[in-house]
Amino acid sequence: EVQLVESGGGLVQPGGSLRLSCAASGFTFSSYEMNWVRQAPGKGLEWVSYISSSGSTIYYADSVKGRFTISRDNAKNSLYLQMNSLRAEDTAVYYCAKYSSSKLRIFDYWGQGTLVTVSS
Amino acid sequence: EIVLTQSPGTLSLSPGERATLSCRASQSVSSSYLAWYQQKPGQAPRLLIYGASSRATGIPDRFSGSGSGTDFTLTISRLEPEDFAVYYCQQYGSSPRFGQGTKVEIK
Numbered sequence: 639e640v641q642l643v644e645s646g647g648g649l650v651q652p653g654g655s656l657r658l659s660c661a662a663s664g665f666t667f668s669s670y671e672m673n674w675v676r677q678a679p680g681k682g683l684e685w686v687s688y689i690s691s692s693g694s695t696i697y698y699a700d701s702v703k704g705r706f707t708i709s710r711d712n713a714k715n716s717l718y719l720q721m722n723s724l725r726a727e728d729t730a731v732y733y734c735a736k737y738s739s740s741k742l743r744i745f746d747y748w749g750q751g752t753l754v755t756v757s758s
Numbered sequence: 759e760i761v762l763t764q765s766p767g768t769l770s771l772s773p774g775e776r777a778t779l780s781c782r783a784s785q786s787v788s789s790s791y792l793a794w795y796q797q798k799p800g801q802a803p804r805l806l807i808y809g810a811s812s813r814a815t816g817i818p819d820r821f822s823g824s825g826s827g828t829d830f831t832l833t834i835s836r837l838e839p840e841d842f843a844v845y846y847c848q849q850y851g852s853s854p855r856f857g858q859g860t861k862v863e864i865k
Contacts, residue, residue, distance in 0.1 A: 682856055683859075684856070733802055733803075743850045745803070745854075
């Protein structure tokens with residue numbers, strides 16, 4: 639059974655940093671592309687970042703470019719999101735989401751999410 | 759950048775009724791790259807439809823997708839109690855984008 643479990647969320651002051659983790663199991667993590675998607679309270683879904691299976695290709699949404707860094711450790715079956723210079727508008731539930739395949743880039747599995755609150 | 763606009767914002771229907779949700783793109787989307795997700799309160803989204811019309815694994819056949827170009831539709835033929843939720847369309851590719859969602863609520 640595919641499982642994605644996020645952790646690391648919490649309350650942080652504006653300008654602060656936080657590192658999110660996503661522990662994957664139930665599939666060959668090193669073979670799949672991964673993403674972070676977020677959802678502000680009461681709002682819709684926003685894609686945040688993508689990383690290829692090897693980690694060699696990375697994309698970011700314009701809203702987080704230069705502040706967030708996605709990475710992965712295939713030996714530990716883990717995905718990460720380092721978030722710096724956090725703003726109030728970064729407050730959201732952050733989901734890690736797996737792509738179905740490199741040819742079918744749909745989010746076929748999602749974690750339960752971890753809440754990040756940016757507030758003084 | 760492609761903008762996806764979903765309508766209506768809220769759909770009030772009774773169990774057993776048919777639901778028709780619309781997703782309009784600001785420019786043409788390859789049908790291969792349009793998906794629909796369902797999200798219930800406090801839960802992660804669940805993939806329903808991909809490639810505009812292909813049902814994901816385990817999705818009941820009362821859910822169907824159609825459309826091409828800039829206009830796409832998700833139809834739920836007969837609403838079950840568990841179908842009341844928020845539905846998002848999504849264009850996928852190198853920069854995935856979501857519509858703002860349609861809430862299907864009990865009338």
